[in-house]
Amino acid sequence: MSHHIIQVNNLKYKYPDGREALNGVTFRITHGESIGIVGANGAGKSTLLMHLVGVLFPDEGEISVGDVPVTKKTLPVIRQRVGMVFQEPDDQLFMTTVYDDVAFGPRNYKLPEEEVEKRVKSSLDTVGILHLKDRPPYKLSGGEKRAAAIATVLAMNPDILVMDEPTSALDPKSRRRLIMLLQSFTHTKIIATHDMDMVFELCERTIILQDGKVITDGPTAKILSNVELMEECGLELPLGLQGCPVCGTK
Amino acid sequence: MSHHIIQVNNLKYKYPDGREALNGVTFRITHGESIGIVGANGAGKSTLLMHLVGVLFPDEGEISVGDVPVTKKTLPVIRQRVGMVFQEPDDQLFMTTVYDDVAFGPRNYKLPEEEVEKRVKSSLDTVGILHLKDRPPYKLSGGEKRAAAIATVLAMNPDILVMDEPTSALDPKSRRRLIMLLQSFTHTKIIATHDMDMVFELCERTIILQDGKVITDGPTAKILSNVELMEECGLELPLGLQGCPVCGTK
Amino acid sequence: MPNLVESLYNIRILDELAEKRTIIHNIHPLMKVLTTGVYLMVTVSFGKYELSGLLPLIFYPVVLITLADIPIVPIFKRVLLVLPLIIGIGLFNPLFDKNPMIVLPWIQISGGWISFFSILIKGFLTILAALILIATTGMTRIASALRIMRIPRLFIMQLLLTYRYISVLIEEVGRVVRAYSLRSPGEKGIRFSNWGSLTGQLLIRTLERAQRVYHSMCCRGFAGEYNVGREKGMGIGDIVYFVGWSLYFVIIRYFNIPAMIGSLMMGVGK
């Protein structure tokens, strides 16, 4: 299915105040790949992801999803294919109940109400917050909001899943549940995160960003275990790879 | 110094909509202790911390910091002693530049401007964002905001440090830097987090909350390595303790 | 500032009430909007000296409040907050209009007082009607009613976004004020010199946040229309609701029922 190929070409983006957040980013992601995007704070991860769903548009370079270039005109098509979880769950929850919020997307595609209900329930169940369905989102705890935000995107059944720090604020069990879920999701997924352990478990390929540029792009196992490289990019080995308290290796 | 003792007695709190977030929490923290508060999403961690600085007031039970009960009247004293980093960094940044934001607290204590500058610079340096000092806080990336929020509290030189998920959104290196910093901070610190590895490294004592109640309260090494207990509370062993790829232990 | 947080709280109370599922809540929003319209028109169309004729209008709020499970206290609090405005202007009537209107053996009541009470009752009823409408319907369903009434989409979207952002903004104000007070112990309120940067800051931040919210809506297929899933079609019951109430209002308007009851009673008494 060619429409799952994502091509990013020499992407440059400057925020209106002159901050150069992306400085020529190029990569190509093929169908079914699972990509971890890592990098220090301010490296440009969120900025990059926002380009993939057309929230920001590049100053230079181009992006295409499938064979469709991401432009203002093609937004409806793009957004139907790509589901994105933003870094800030508060930005993503805008209805009066969690249920309505998760149902918002499916309803926009005019699905019959039974189908909507099925989708809402299953997504809420997947992230483990079905019991919160009738509560207003602004009254949830930080992690509950995060889970709800993820559910809103799952309910849309996107072909490509883009997530900005999906595990932050989640408790370890919910994090584990999310990782399992993502493992079972066979479509393309792109995950920006500081959770190296998740990348290690989940993504076969990793892209390291630094100062708006791609520093490395390759197999996760190789990259994430390269102490020097990681150190250089303001990162660390996954915790699971660091000194083991049992055998004492470093 | 008795004023660093924190005593929480049978604390109960119900949100205005009737949600019982705390259900009789009791503990005592003595001077210089380093406490990790862990628990599943929605367990009541943030609610508990907000009581410690008098953002919320208990429906039942009482809290005292040193020998001062936390009430509306004693707020100025309490807040001078206790510095809190909120879960949401956005809430904590309200001035036009990062510098002014960090300087806000010290300036309120009428410190001479050189002293203010020294404090601001050293706190910004500690969290690694000195280079961002002249930027407006709302234009920072998620992790940069988090770092700035931590700096604002450090600059106040509090006797007691209360932090709600301080490492979330931080990149691994900043996280490491924060942990080192906290290790060198000899006063009392209370940290609510999902980062079990940090708790394992940093806190000699751990309190597990579940559904607004204290489930366990004891030495970290014992609690965090108890697979069954952790499982039961919606948690997991620290990643560093889970299967070691070198020695293969589980 | 407490004013602000309080108002947010009020919005939320009404929001939550609108989430209930009672007979009244289930009536089609369009019919509820129209019924409210007729009610308001009839209420204000009463002449300024017609006091008794107004009274049967009170059945409408009474029936709705009880059927829709609306708690009385918060609603009445709101009414009491708004009434002083009306009283302020209405109170001039007794001052300027001193013609005796009701002449009883032991007391004479001037036209000014009658018209004052008439304004007061009308104020009470109209305020109540608006609050009941929102508390049983909710903003999104009112929006869908407006859409059926062919109000342009752009305006409805604007209305709904404004509505959403009010919570976002006020919440943010509350949290910023909290953070402020945490780092300025011993200070009451916010120092004047900081007001400017605080509001400016808030405005710009909310602005950027609003853009993010809007984008995240678009990312989920938003195309200018809020879809409220559980909206059923209009049924006979809905139309009966509208027609029934309207009939009742019109009858009240043309016949002064209390006066009839009164004279009947008096007649019996004789």
Place this chain on the structure above:
Amino acid sequence: MHMADALLSPGVGGTMWAATAGVAAYSIKKVQNDIDEQKIPLMGVMGAFVFAAQMINFTIPATGSSGHLGGGMLLAILLGPYAGFLTMASILVIQALFFADGGLLALGSNIFNLGFYTCFIAYPLIYKRIIRKGYSTGRIFTGTLLASIIGLQLGAFSVVLQTLFSGKTELPFGTFVMLMQPIHLAIGVVEGLVTAAVVGFIWKARPEIIEKAAAGEALGGISIKKVLAGLAIVAVITGGIFSWFASAYPDGLEWSMLNTSGKEELEAPDGIHQTLSSIQEKIAFLPDYSFKNQEQKVSADAPETEEAWPAVNVGTSVSGLVGGVMTLLLAAITGFSIYVIKKREKASAV
């Protein structure tokens, strides 16, 4: 300065609804032409901001009363007049619904009073003229301050007119004007200062927002003459409708005149008026006094009363009183029984 439903007659309320709907429809058309994605959230946020600002009451120095911001000028400057007017409309809709501030019938008046004069008169005629020479902190300040004050004065005067034409209050015109205008002058100054400060801040932080709003608007190009001519037409039409409604029954202005002159009705202007009012009497459900209602009938029968206009004898007064009490009792009983029945149903359901 929100008008309240209770102070409004259906005639005036309806007219203002129509006028507002007209302006809104025109604005929507204008906005739709040059809408971009950024503008929609901008309208939403600014609406929320002004909404919140309106919630903050400040005391007016030296008067002892308090007021709040209108915000129309801020909206016009940041969004342009058309989007500004629409945003003001949505703010007032929400206020009317959630706070019963103003009210649903008075909505038309309120939108008009707070939105029209600021967006379509003060903004183009004052603010834009001053700004035309180019942006500077000083010009933004004076322009914003002056436009805010004048916009609010016009709005306040409009409130006076609408209230008087509605005839629910006995306040004489002069007194009312003397009450409203000075208070709103004070509010206007505060509003002007705040608006100027906010606009100044945004101009420094995001100049493109303010310049875009002012540049993209066709209104800037239209000559003042055309605007004035248009306004004159609107004024004549509205005035005509107003006076038609106002003269359809003896109240408001006429009522006070009637009291002083003692004549039951002023000379009917001409035949048109009479046919109009007779037509109205036949079809109108809305106007105030065209109803044949019980009280009036009875009072007409009452023999010895001196006053020509409403007077009631002892009998009707008492029966009205008794009937009223009975009605209220009945209402209470109804409410209570519904409550009890529901409770029982719930109990049996459990």
